[in-house]
Amino acid sequence: MKFRVLWQIIFFLLSVGYMFIWVMLPTKTYKTSWTPKLNEKLNSTYFREQGTNLLLFSFPIMFIAALGCVYLHFQKKSSNSGSSKGKSHCVSIKRPAMARAPLGIVNGVELTFAAMFIAVMIWSLANYLYVSFGALHMHTPGEKVWQAKFRSVSLRLGYIGNTCWAFLFFPVTRASSILPLVGLTSESSIKYHIWLGHLSNVLFAAHSIGFIIYWWAMTDQMYLMLQWSSTYLSNVAGVIAFVVSLVLWATSFDRIRRKRFEVFFYAHHLYIIYVFFYILHVGVAYFCMILPGIFLFLIDRYLRFLQSRRKARLFSARLLPNGSMELTFSKNPGLSFNPTSVLFVHVPSICKLQWHPFTVISNSNLEADKLSIAIKTEGSWTQKLYKQLSSSLDHLQFSTEGPYEPSSSHFLSRDSLVMICGGSGITPFISIIREIIFRSTQPEFNVPKILLVTAFKNPADLSMLDLLLPIYGNPIDISKVQLQIEAYITRENDQKSFENAHKLIQIKLFKPNPSDSPISSALGKNSWLLLGAIISSSFIMFLIFLGIVTRYHIYPVERRGQNYHYSFKILWDMFLVMACVFIGTSVIFLLQKRETSEEERQIQNVEMTSPTSSPASWLCATERELESLPHQSLVQCTKVHYGTRPDLKS
Numbered sequence: 001m002k003f004r005v006l007w008q009i010i011f012f013l014l015s016v017g018y019m020f021i022w023v024m025l026p027t028k029t030y031k032t033s034w035t036p037k038l039n040e041k042l043n044s045t046y047f048r049e050q051g052t053n054l055l056l057f058s059f060p061i062m063f064i065a066a067l068g069c070v071y072l073h074f075q076k077k078s079s080n081s082g083s084s085k086g087k088s089h090c091v092s093i094k095r096p097a098m099a100r101a102p103l104g105i106v107n108g109v110e111l112t113f114a115a116m117f118i119a120v121m122i123w124s125l126a127n128y129l130y131v132s133f134g135a136l137h138m139h140t141p142g143e144k145v146w147q148a149k150f151r152s153v154s155l156r157l158g159y160i161g162n163t164c165w166a167f168l169f170f171p172v173t174r175a176s177s178i179l180p181l182v183g184l185t186s187e188s189s190i191k192y193h194i195w196l197g198h199l200s201n202v203l204f205a206a207h208s209i210g211f212i213i214y215w216w217a218m219t220d221q222m223y224l225m226l227q228w229s230s231t232y233l234s235n236v237a238g239v240i241a242f243v244v245s246l247v248l249w250a251t252s253f254d255r256i257r258r259k260r261f262e263v264f265f266y267a268h269h270l271y272i273i274y275v276f277f278y279i280l281h282v283g284v285a286y287f288c289m290i291l292p293g294i295f296l297f298l299i300d301r302y303l304r305f306l307q308s309r310r311k312a313r314l315f316s317a318r319l320l321p322n323g324s325m326e327l328t329f330s331k332n333p334g335l336s337f338n339p340t341s342v343l344f345v346h347v348p349s350i351c352k353l354q355w356h357p358f359t360v361i362s363n364s365n366l367e368a369d370k371l372s373i374a375i376k377t378e379g380s381w382t383q384k385l386y387k388q389l390s391s392s393l394d395h396l397q398f399s400t401e402g403p404y405e406p407s408s409s410h411f412l413s414r415d416s417l418v419m420i421c422g423g424s425g426i427t428p429f430i431s432i433i434r435e436i437i438f439r440s441t442q443p444e445f446n447v448p449k450i451l452l453v454t455a456f457k458n459p460a461d462l463s464m465l466d467l468l469l470p471i472y473g474n475p476i477d478i479s480k481v482q483l484q485i486e487a488y489i490t491r492e493n494d495q496k497s498f499e500n501a502h503k504l505i506q507i508k509l510f511k512p513n514p515s516d517s518p519i520s521s522a523l524g525k526n527s528w529l530l531l532g533a534i535i536s537s538s539f540i541m542f543l544i545f546l547g548i549v550t551r552y553h554i555y556p557v558e559r560r561g562q563n564y565h566y567s568f569k570i571l572w573d574m575f576l577v578m579a580c581v582f583i584g585t586s587v588i589f590l591l592q593k594r595e596t597s598e599e600e601r602q603i604q605n606v607e608m609t610s611p612t613s614s615p616a617s618w619l620c621a622t623e624r625e626l627e628s629l630p631h632q633s634l635v636q637c638t639k640v641h642y643g644t645r646p647d648l649k650s
Contacts, residue, residue, distance in 0.1 A: 007071045011064060011181055018060040022120055022163065026127035028134075045555045046547035050573075053288035054543070057166070061178070061292035062539045068177035069532025076528065110189065113182070117167070121160055121199075128156040140219045147218050154210025161203035162286055165278075168196045169293035173300045174404050175522070175531060185406055187342060194252075201249040208242045230565045237567075238281035244274045265354075276574070284569050291577070295542075298581045299534055303522045304401050306589050308346065308355075312398040313516035315370065317389045318471065319506040322460040323377035324424065325386060326361065326467055329400070331371040332520035336364040337405045339431035343373050343519075344401040350384045359427040360403050361467055363434040370472045371403070371519050374464075376424035394511045400519050412439065416449040420648065423461065426454050430467050433483070440480040449482040453646050457491045463505060468634060471507065478634070485638040488646050524592045538584030545576050 024030045035052070042051035106114075132152040136145065170178055171193040174186045215221045227235045251257075251267040275294070279287050318326040327345075341360040362372035377386045388396060411417055411432060419429045429452060440447045456462060465487065469476065523530040549572055557564045 004075070011068065011071070014060055014064050018057075018064075019116075019120070021056050021060075022166075023123065026124040026131065026159070028127075028131045031131055046551045048550055048555065048558075050284050050288050050546075050550075053285050054291075057289040058291045058295075062295065062535065064181070065177050065292070065296055066532045066536040066539075068181045069528045069535065072177055072180055073526065073528035073532075106191070110184070110192070113192075114195070121163065124163060125156060125160050128159055129153065132156060140221070143219065147214070150210065150218070151214050154207055154214060157203050157210065158207035161200045161207060162282060162289060164196045164200035164203065165290045166293060168193060168200065168290075169297040171196075173293075173297045174402075175300045175303060175527075176296060177528065177531065177535075178296070186404065188406075197249075197252060201245055204242060204245060208238070228567070230567070231563055232566055233283050234280050234567055237277045241274055241277040241281055244270050244277070248274060262354075279574060280567055280570050283566065284573055287570065287573060295539065295577060295581070296535070298578065299531075299538065299585055302581060302585050303531075303534075303589070306585070307522040308344075308399050308401045310399065311513070311516045312400045312519050313512060314396055314398050314510050316471075316510065317506075317508045318467075319386070319390060319508065320460075320463040320466070321504050322458065322463055323386060324461075324464060324467075325375050325377075325389060326372050327375065327389075327398075328362070328370050328372045328472065329398070330516075330518040331364075331369060332518045333368045334525045335371070335403075335520050337403045339363070339406075339435040340428040341403040341405040341431070343371070343403045345373065346399040346401075347385060347388075348397055348399070349388065350381055354381060355401065356381060359431065361427055361430040361434065362470060363431065363438050365438045366434055366476065367470055367472050369518070370470075372470070374424070374427040374430065374467055378424075389508065390506075395513055396510065397513075403519075412436070412448070414448050415446070416451070418451045418453070420453045420646070422455040423457070424464075426452075426464055427467075433468055433481075434470065437476055437478055437481055441477065447480055447482060450484065452483070452485045453488075453648075454485070455488040455490055455646055457489070459489055459642075462487060462489070462640065465634065465638065466505060483634075483637050485634075486641065486646065487638060488641045488644055490643070490645050523589070524595065530588055530592055534585050534588050537588070538580045541584055542576055542580040545580065546573070549576070 024034070038052045038056075039049075042055055043049055044051055047054060129152065132155075133149060136148045136152065138148055139151065170176060171186060171189040171191075173179075176186060179185055179189060212225070215224050225235055225239055228237070229235070247267055248270055251260075251264045257264040313330040314327060315330050316328045318328070320326075337360060342357045343360050344355045344357050346355045358373040358375055360371060361374045362370060364371075375382055375385065377383050412435070417432070419432070421429055433450065433452070436447065436450065439445045454465075456464070465485065469478075521527045554564050554569065554572075
């Protein structure tokens with residue numbers, strides 16, 4: 001416990017110090033007193049004008065990310081060996097504090113960080129303008145004071161937008177060590193990315209339009225928009241970045257994102273072009289301020305790519321009469337995950353580009369070598385998948401990414417749980433109930449009372465309740481689980497029996513393929529430790545190579561009084577970042593892959609003993625009645641209401 005508190009104090013001090021630098025950055029003290037001294041000591045021949053920002057803005061976050069991986073590794077080990085009761089102390093600040101559009105569901109942690117960030121934005125803009133107005137520069141002959149101030153405001157709005165970019169990529173880094181340290185996950189904090197994206201686009205739009213007005217209406221210097229300076233920033237790169245950002249922004253609004261998701265999805269990949277020209281525009285010094293978020297995102301994105309190259313072994317599909325399905329994959333027994341985890345799935349035969357997230361409903365303790373997800377046929381992609389699974393195919397190629405799990409299972413510390421859902425929204429609760437079923441078999445575990453209130457459109461949807469119990473693994477005992485299910489059928493008033501809703505459930509088995517492999521973590525059992533090794537080794541490698549290139553390639557040119565093209569410095573930075581991420585991640589991933597390959601071969605050999613005489617032997621269409629004791633118990637604890645909706649007020 002003392003060790004954990006010490007780690008938290010270290011992270012707190014580092015985070016406070018990092019935020020303090022951001023607070024001081026726009027002040028006169030930082031510009032006139034700190035900057036000259038820091039540049040004198042840190043802008044050496046090895047890093048030149050990047051030295052100060054590398055130390056103050058890049059190093060702290062990279063150090064926190066690497067050290068956080070070590071902390072999360074030991075925290076995971078302690079949580080696996082002990083109970084989850086110790087996690088209940090932080091539940092209160094994670095409770096929803098606001099649930100209103102357009103912000104959505106926001107908890108105390110998120111509100112605190114949002115308020116802090118807004119305060120920093122206001123403080124920064126006020127101080128930037130105060131310092132700037134105190135020493136105005138007239139950039140053209142005959143320029144008036146108000147015109148110079150207008151230009152200064154436009155420029156400083158760009159500075160504030162760059163601050164947004166420093167935090168923009170953290171929420172979309174799925175395998176992040178930063179988010180769990182503050183009690184967040186990528187899935188729950190994606191709203192931060194949306195907020196920061198909208199805010200940065202507003203600021204950059206004001207920045208760009210301001211300079212267009214300044215050059216066109218005030219100083220008649222529109223030619224500067226197409227200037228690509230060799231000694232300073234590239235204006236034309238900023239123009240290209242702004243145009244691309246407008247496309248990204250226009251397709252990111254909620255109405256388009258929800259109704260035309262593919263337009264949003266494919267347009268959002270323009271971020272690669274946007275980031276490239278944006279960095280060319282801001283220069284190396286400001287690039288160092290936003291480097292940690294981009295660096296960690298690249299590591300995560302490359303790891304996801306490496307994991308997605310594996311072909312997952314589909315073991316079976318349970319097809320329900322309402323069009324839903326449970327897909328069961330083989331998994332490495334060493335892969336464990338918390339309830340409500342998410343797995344991304346790719347089926348090349350349906351679409352070679354699309355990945356779709358689905359809730360993992362299996363429990364890694366009840367089903368040690370299986371992982372199951374639930375899918376409801378809603379759109380064209382899921383309809384095509386259901387059609388292929390229902391056909392005579394005996395093998396279907398899948399690729400997976402994840403699973404990505406929540407930071408804790410704090411619900412286990414509660415005496416009672418009330419779960420309210422509708423339709424396919426039951427899937428996260430399936431994983432929670434399965435976790436409680438497993439925990440009920442453990443000694444000294446206080447089994448919480450469970451009330452599940454669920455609403456369905458049609459009687460056939462009642463078959464979703466069949467997913468509450470796994471079809472693989474050891475026999476389970478749910479006698480200790482205090483479960484009450486209130487199921488509502490809203491569209492029909494037909495008193496059909498609960499058992500009839502479970503008829504015609506098909507369980508289809510699939511042939512193994514030698515190229516398929518069990519689902520496993522991208523970095524194995526010690527994923528946090530290896531991620532920390534990737535982060536630290538890649539960043540240290542980047543600093544070493546950057547120092548070598550600057551000292552022995554760039555500095556000699558500038559020492560002779562010649563001009564080294566400013567954009568080439570930025571290109572060197574971007575190249576070295578990508579190269580070091582590629583090398584560091586690839587080496588550790590391949591070393592880890594060797595250790596798990598033998599275990600995966602053993603799993604495949606066991607599965608290959610299944611009958612392969614004919615495709616028909618792998619297709620089992622069953623009309624299984626609820627004869628087993630667990631299913632009988634499930635029926636007994638379920639009450640079905642027809643032609644009505646749940647009255648939540650009562």
